[in-house]
């Protein structure tokens with residue numbers, strides 16, 4: 001029996017939210033977590049290698065490292081250290097563990113408990129009708145998968161899900177395999193994450209990526225941080241914002257919550273960060289209502305147009321607008337019609353606050369807007385980001401230094417996976433290049449994204465699910481509907497490092513394929529291998545595992561995918577040298593350099609410490625849109641107007657979790673201890689609802705399909721959220737997000753805009 005406790009929520013303690021992030025306590029917390037997982041030696045080894053040019057890339061977020069030569073010895077944050085400790089843990093899940101615990105029993109366990117069991121060590125199978133996983137050899141496991149794939153009536157019955165943990169080499173092979181097999185069904189975590197950014201940026205600027213680098217952030221006059229909690233989710237971004245401030249720049253934060261990192265920051269790697277009050281980050285904080293950002297940027301745009309009317313030729317960048325954009329006249333006409341009353345209702349802000357931001361914009365020569373899930377996971381996420389682009393273009397803040405768009409990515413290689421072709425809708429020129437290189441015709445029909453994949457499994461149109469490096473059933477919306485859909489599959493399989501709930505929600509046959517993590521040494525027939533990743537600012541660099549692998553039985557992701565492809569496609573397929581790819585990842589990079597633009601001479605360029613930056617045409621004033629120009633758009637905002645007695649719930653991350661995986665029950669910066677089933681509500685709303693701090697409530701989501709979705713027994717915490725809104729953790733609240741409640745155009749679940757009512761919890765259920 002395991003001694004790991006499964007914490008309950010009965011021990012909730014609340015302390016005042018913190019007004020600063022990082023600093024000495026943060027580093028101590030990281031080391032404590034690591035020592036709870038593994039030995040002093042392994043802790044030291046991981047921490048010495050993380051984010052160093054000869055070590056491995058932090059498997060946490062996609063925030064970039066400083067240039068080679070400018071890195072600290074400890075170039076990581078508290079959370080990066082926790083992510084790596086979680087992977088480097090000395091705990092192991094063996095065949096005995098699965099003999100002791102039935103799948104039904106494991107399905108009752110919490111996400112926390114499952115993760116705490118440690119690293120997966122050998123391939124396991126659940127046979128049809130069985131209630132247990134049992135060991136299976138690698139060859140048999142791969143045969144089982146290959147046989148199932150070969151018997152499907154159409155390749156489109158298969159789904160290949162990935163998260164952004166996958167490095168470039170494995171991602172390239174996975175999409176090559178799926179397409180050579182005959183499908184574009186490559187749903188990924190990005191569908192639930194920054195898809196709205198990709199869609200909006202592709203349409204307006206011609207490339208779905210950010211345009212700024214670290215240096216631009218450091219030297220910008222004004223940086224907006226919108227819908228993002230960097231203190232927890234991109235902690236080293238705070239060092240960059242501190243640099244902005246030291247160089248005389250300003251920061252405006254837009255968020256329904258007064259997040260600690262946005263207020264004050266103590267740099268953990270500098271003596272001045274260990275003592276003293278730290279640097280105040282946000283010069284202005286706008287406590288916006290969830291979903292109000294489109295209205296905010298429309299108001300700012302209207303103010304800019306009016307300022308230009310008042311003093312023509314001094315506000316807008318007419319040179320840029322005329323030479324490089326289309327659609328300005330229609331946009332300007334539309335933008336002038338914005339009604340203040342609507343803006344104030346949608347944002348919950350005052351006109352004075354918005355005018356103060358406008359004054360800052362007028363004083364700033366260079367402006368950057370950074371954002372994350374607070375913008376993308378709303379019904380109107382795409383129009384909101386298009387409006388941000390309008391805002392930047394009005395003053396020419398696109399395509400020049402110290403200015404631009406900065407969607408801050410989540411998973412460490414989520415951007416790279418897209419570049420490598422993990423997308424259900426890759427453009428035809430990519431498919432053509434892939435087909436030319438490997439002498440086959442990739443399927444042209446678009447595949448299913450994450451939400452459509454769930455619908456396809458639900459309706460029996462997809463029966464095979466392979467998940468690589470994620471936890472699909474917990475990441476996806478509408479947990480109950482998603483789990484029912486997964487259980488309808490004939491076969492579900494996961495290439496994973498650690499146990500999670502997706503392993504317990506099985507198709508008729510189910511497989512667990514354990515794999516090496518980022519920090520593990522990877523030795524193949526061709527010698528020791530490294531992999532590559534691309535960060536949020538398009539920097540591509542190498543990552544080398546340094547630790548002894550968690551078990552001698554593990555295969556790398558590249559090896560598993562290569563073997564599966566070879567076995568599935570057999571001799572009928574195009575001649576793809578899967579063995580060679582498995583033996584020497586350099587041969588994969590050679591192919592990438594011939595298929596993916598920007599990767600010419602990949603092997604040579606990635607051998608340079610720190611790697612290289614991919615070109616972004618926007619920074620050269622070239623916009624690869626259909627018209628060849630950047631596009632102004634006309635957007636209308638829809639207000640989230642909950643009925644009386646209802647609140648808008650956003651689901652977010654605590655400080656102690658990595659996506660679907662809680663590391664502990666705390667959210668230190670927000671003052672929450674020993675509990676995750678809590679919901680933050682403004683005290684004024686609590687009074688109006690006749691509820692009190694610490695009451696037990698059920699969260700019930702209200703959606704047009706009339707289905708009752710309920711998350712049971714949460715504790716209320718009085719908290720300074722924007723009035724009318726509430727916040728609670730993901731993935732516990734995913735049960736409330738209706739499958740069909742998605743962002744227009746990007747199909748991203750609306751995880752930040754769920755209308756709920758609170759009902760007193762019934763004791764004993």
Ligand SMILES: Nc1nc2c(c(=O)[nH]1)N[C@H]1C(S)=C(S)[C@@H](COP(=O)(O)OP(=O)(O)OC[C@H]3O[C@@H](n4cnc5c(=O)[nH]c(N)nc54)[C@H](O)[C@@H]3O)O[C@H]1N2
Pocket residue numbers: 060061079193226227228229230232233234254255256257259288289290291292293372373374375378409410411650651652653654655657658659660752
């Ligand atoms: N430690 C840690 N780091 C992570 C992750 C993790 O789980 N743990 N996950 C990684 C991943 S995959 C991602 S995508 C990123 C996510 O990074 P974030 O986007 O910072 O993550 P969330 O916790 O979802 O927080 C969203 C923020 O948006 C705010 N917000 C919500 N709704 C609105 C709105 O309508 N308008 C505005 N202006 N703000 C709003 C919330 O109050 C919150 O501060 O983090 C990455 N880094």
Ligand SMILES: Nc1nc2c(c(=O)[nH]1)N[C@H]1C(S)=C(S)[C@@H](COP(=O)(O)OP(=O)(O)OC[C@H]3O[C@@H](n4cnc5c(=O)[nH]c(N)nc54)[C@H](O)[C@@H]3O)O[C@H]1N2
Pocket residue numbers: 162163164165189190192193194373377410411468469470471472474475476477495496497498499500515516517518557651652653658659660661730731733734737751
């Ligand atoms: N309600 C709500 N839902 C959300 C969100 C939200 O804000 N609110 N956010 C969404 C976002 S932004 C994202 S990105 C998704 C995240 O969704 P996912 O990316 O699917 O989930 P993760 O929790 O990151 O996956 C964790 C699992 O990855 C496996 N793993 C870790 N490292 C490795 C590795 O190196 N190799 C392999 N093969 N496996 C590994 C481990 O087994 C671990 O259990 O969730 C989305 N869902």
Ligand code: SF4
Pocket residue numbers: 051058059060061062063075076077078079080081233234235236237
């Ligand atoms: S900021 Fe992100 S990438 Fe950097 S060390 Fe922290 S978690 Fe890792």
Ligand SMILES: [Mo]
Pocket residue numbers: 189192193194409410411
């Ligand atoms: Mo994400």
